[in-house]
Amino acid sequence: MIVDDDCRMRRKLERLLLNSGYRVLKAESSEMLLETMGHTPLDLIIMEAALPGLSGQETLSKLREGKQRCPVIILAKTATTDDVIKASKLGAYDYVLKPFVDQEMLKLIGMALETGRFMRSPVSIDQDPVQTSGDHLVGRSQPMQAVYKAIGRVAPTDTTVLIRGGSGTGKELAARAIYQHSKRVNGPFVIVNCVAIPESLLESELFGYEKGAFTDADRQRIGKIEYADKGTVFLDEIGDIPLSTQAKLLRLLQEKSIERIGGKRPIQTDVRIIAATNADLEAKIKTGGFREDLYYRINVVSLSLPALNERVADIPLLADYFMAKFSTSLGVRNPGILPEAKAILKRYHWPGNVRELANTIEKCLIFSKGRPVSAEEVSYLVSGKETVQIDIPENFDAVVKRWVRNNMSSGKSNLLTDLTDHVTRLIIAETLTACDGNRSQAAKRLGVSRPTLLYKLAKLGLDMPPSEETDK
Numbered sequence: 338m339i340v341d342d343d344c345r346m347r348r349k350l351e352r353l354l355l356n357s358g359y360r361v362l363k364a365e366s367s368e369m370l371l372e373t374m375g376h377t378p379l380d381l382i383i384m385e386a387a388l389p390g391l392s393g394q395e396t397l398s399k400l401r402e403g404k405q406r407c408p409v410i411i412l413a414k415t416a417t418t419d420d421v422i423k424a425s426k427l428g429a430y431d432y433v434l435k436p437f438v439d440q441e442m443l444k445l446i447g448m449a450l451e452t453g454r455f456m457r458s459p460v461s462i463d464q465d466p467v468q469t470s471g472d473h474l475v476g477r478s479q480p481m482q483a484v485y486k487a488i489g490r491v492a493p494t495d496t497t498v499l500i501r502g503g504s505g506t507g508k509e510l511a512a513r514a515i516y517q518h519s520k521r522v523n524g525p526f527v528i529v530n531c532v533a534i535p536e537s538l539l540e541s542e543l544f545g546y547e548k549g550a551f552t553d554a555d556r557q558r559i560g561k562i563e564y565a566d567k568g569t570v571f572l573d574e575i576g577d578i579p580l581s582t583q584a585k586l587l588r589l590l591q592e593k594s595i596e597r598i599g600g601k602r603p604i605q606t607d608v609r610i611i612a613a614t615n616a617d618l619e620a621k622i623k624t625g626g627f628r629e630d631l632y633y634r635i636n637v638v639s640l641s642l643p644a645l646n647e648r649v650a651d652i653p654l655l656a657d658y659f660m661a662k663f664s665t666s667l668g669v670r671n672p673g674i675l676p677e678a679k680a681i682l683k684r685y686h687w688p689g690n691v692r693e694l695a696n697t698i699e700k701c702l703i704f705s706k707g708r709p710v711s712a713e714e715v716s717y718l719v720s721g722k723e724t725v726q727i728d729i730p731e732n733f734d735a736v737v738k739r740w741v742r743n744n745m746s747s748g749k750s751n752l753l754t755d756l757t758d759h760v761t762r763l764i765i766a767e768t769l770t771a772c773d774g775n776r777s778q779a780a781k782r783l784g785v786s787r788p789t790l791l792y793k794l795a796k797l798g799l800d801m802p803p804s805e806e807t808d809k
């Protein structure tokens with residue numbers, strides 16, 4: 338919704354948005370906006386600061402009191418530092434001076450809409466979801482049960498969380514689930530992809546800058562962290578943040594304050610940090626690429642997401658979920674997946690994890706032409722890719738069967754856990770020995786992440802000395 342008492346500005350913004358495929362509502366006053374919001378859900382509000390009647394700041398206060406999760410971009414002909422700070426504290430997504438550049442405004446609108454969608458879209462923790470609306474963390478496997486329990490324990494707190502896992506394992510979904518189940522759910526949820534933003538721009542994106550701080554800094558800008566006051570900031574791929582920015586993040590976590598580029602005074606801010614990485618931070622610390630003191634500040638609670646090949650039993654559930662989800666979004670009938678096709682999906686290694694599985698299922702649905710997805714179609718899509726091939730000794734099955742029967746006859750329980758832990762302990766110990774204690778190399782050969790290997794070492798009581806020279 339565009340809220341401006343200037344009809345020319347309303348028309349200009351309306352044309353810009355309509356030409357970009359957006360649906361637009363218009364209002365001349367804050368009162369009209371608030372009346373509309375009573376019966377019409379909005380995704381974004383673009384509002385003039387100096388409106389007749391209720392001002393922009395007064396309207397922001399009312400929106401905040403009503404716990405509206407709708408980003409607001411404020412437009413103004415002029416603005417003092419106090420105006421910008423007050424609007425930011427009241428939850429304004431950004432403060433834009435007129436006249437604006439159309440392409441820059443469209444980019445800002447896209448970012449604001451994405452932020453609003455993440456704030457409003459719940460992430461359900463469902464072992465076997467029957468609904469396809471919204472986003473879901475799916476899986477019944479033991480590693481996923483551990484993830485669900487960790488989210489449940491940490492979400493209600495304000496504790497800093499480090500989410501670890503490979504690309505495509507669902508780190509962003511886990512972060513959103515923590516936010517959705519936290520006491521900060523009515524505050525902003527801001528995602529910062531630390532890899533996608535150039536190093537030269539990342540610091541200003543996070544902390545903002547003062548007018549004149551550098552060339553082209555023709556006005557003051559509020560950073561993502563300051564905007565997210567009383568909310569949550571998700572720093573995706575924190576391992577790629579440059580050292581100079583790491584120092585500022587450390588100050589934020591220690592002192593709850595930031596300083597804009599070119600600023601002369603600290604600004605108190607209340608945000609929760611959730612960070613994620615697929616990097617080996619411990620190895621980065623050894624090579625000087627990551628600050629050890631920051632590592633301990635962000636690693637208060639660590640949550641490890643398993644790779645898909647560590648929870649193979651969940652693949653059929655995920656395949657059914659994605660088939661239902663994509664058939665809804667594509668507007669086609671869900672033909673289902675044949676059991677033999679699911680068996681092939683379970684044998685594939687999935688280096689791209691859940692994201693790769695989702696892409697594969699979407700392709701299967703498109704090419705199935707309404708028929709149940711067959712083994713041949715799945716084989717075609719994963720042909721030429723690495724599959725899991727395990728050389729099992731001929732007498733292995735017989736040994737396991739004999740062990741089970743002997744222990745059952747003696748009345749023992751917990752057979753599955755005992756045998757699984759015993760075999761896992763043997764495999765990990767032998768792999769580490771073969772890798773001369775190099776845990777990173779052993780994790781790669783085992784097909785698990787390094788954090789997962791460290792977790793299993795602790796859980797199984799394996800005290801294997803690491804290789805000091807080569808464990809990188």
